[in-house]
Amino acid sequence: MFYLIGIGLYDEKDITVKGLEIVKRVDRVYLExxxxxxxxxxxxxxxxxxxxxxxxxxxxxxxxxxxxLKDADVEDVALLVVGDPFAATTHTDLILRARNKNIQTKIIHNASIFNAVGCTGLQLYNFGETVSIPYWTDKWKPDSFVKKIEFNLSSDLHTLCLLDIQVKEPTAESLTKKVKTYLPPRFMSVKEATTQLLELVYSQICRNLEEETLCVGLARIGADDQQIVACSLIEMTSVDLGPPLHSLVIAASNLHPIEQEYIKQFRL
Structure with a gap:
């Protein structure tokens, strides 16, 4: 059996009882x-x-x-995934690979940022499509995600923005060599994400987004020191929420009265 187990948002205790029982008895455990x-x-x-x-x-x-997946047809193997197993399409593909090999599979769900973002007071059914914001370089500034943000704003929907994580990223110089060397890990902050977004506003690539658009920055959700700050896009470029992981919400123009009341506590 191949088990795909969500371990939650923050620490070792966020795993479910069901997930922990499986981890203790399987033959091999991988941590993604x-x-x-x-x-x-x-x-x-x-x-x-x-x-x-x-x-x-x-x-x-x-x-x-x-x-x-080696020997998972005769042994029990588990892959632990931060958050929920199906928050990333990579894991959907892995399940399909297992089933194509006639390996039995079982999914153990857990909390992820996709539902925990409700801690902002913004109602989950008012969210549109989620986007990922990548790190830019001097030569590469992708902006394809902008269309989804604009569509959400035009539909009066919030946008959850997942911010770039670069772990074990090979250096450009080592890509053509047999032995790869890696850059230090990087985790995008809300300050970095909104600075890039603001550049798209000023260049008129993102027309629905404005300096005063309400944004909500989230950091370390599920931790005792989690941080949530609500302010304008331009104000968020100066907000320091501390260590990773960070996420960003671009709020819809019209908030439900309950959303308005709840988010007041996070105003900068």
Missing amino acids: YYTSIICKNKEELENFYGKSLIIADREMVEQNSDII
Whole structure:
């Protein structure tokens, strides 16, 4: 059996009882650590779970999934995923690969930013399509996600923006070499994300977004020190929410009265 287990948003205790029971009894346990991160290190997770973990990086999950699925037709193998297993399309593909090999699968769900964003007071059924905001470089400034933000705004819907995570990212120089070297991990902040968005506003690439559009910055949701700040887009470019992970919400123009009342507590 191949188990895909969500371990929640913040620390080792966010795993469900059902998930923990499975982890304790399976033959091998992998920890996927690139689509998102948890605010505890591998050793802390191992101590709580009572099980050794094998780190599954991007290359293993996307290109060498056979390593993870090896013998899963005769053994029990689990892959732990931060948040909920189906928050990333990568894991949907992995389930399909397993089923194509006639390996039985079981999903254990958990909380993710997709439902935990309700802690802002913005109602979940008022959200449109989610977007991902990537880091820009001097030569590469993708803006394809803008169309989705504009559509959501024109439909009076909120937009959840997932901010870039770069873990084990190879350097440009090493891509043509046999041995890869990697850049230090980077986690986009709300300050960096809104600075990029503001550039799109000023260049008129994003016409529905304005300096005064209400944004909500979120950091370390599920932690004791989680942070939520609501302010204008231009104000958010100066907000420091501390360590990762950060997410951003671009709010619809018209808030429900309950949304308006609830979000007051987070106003800058």
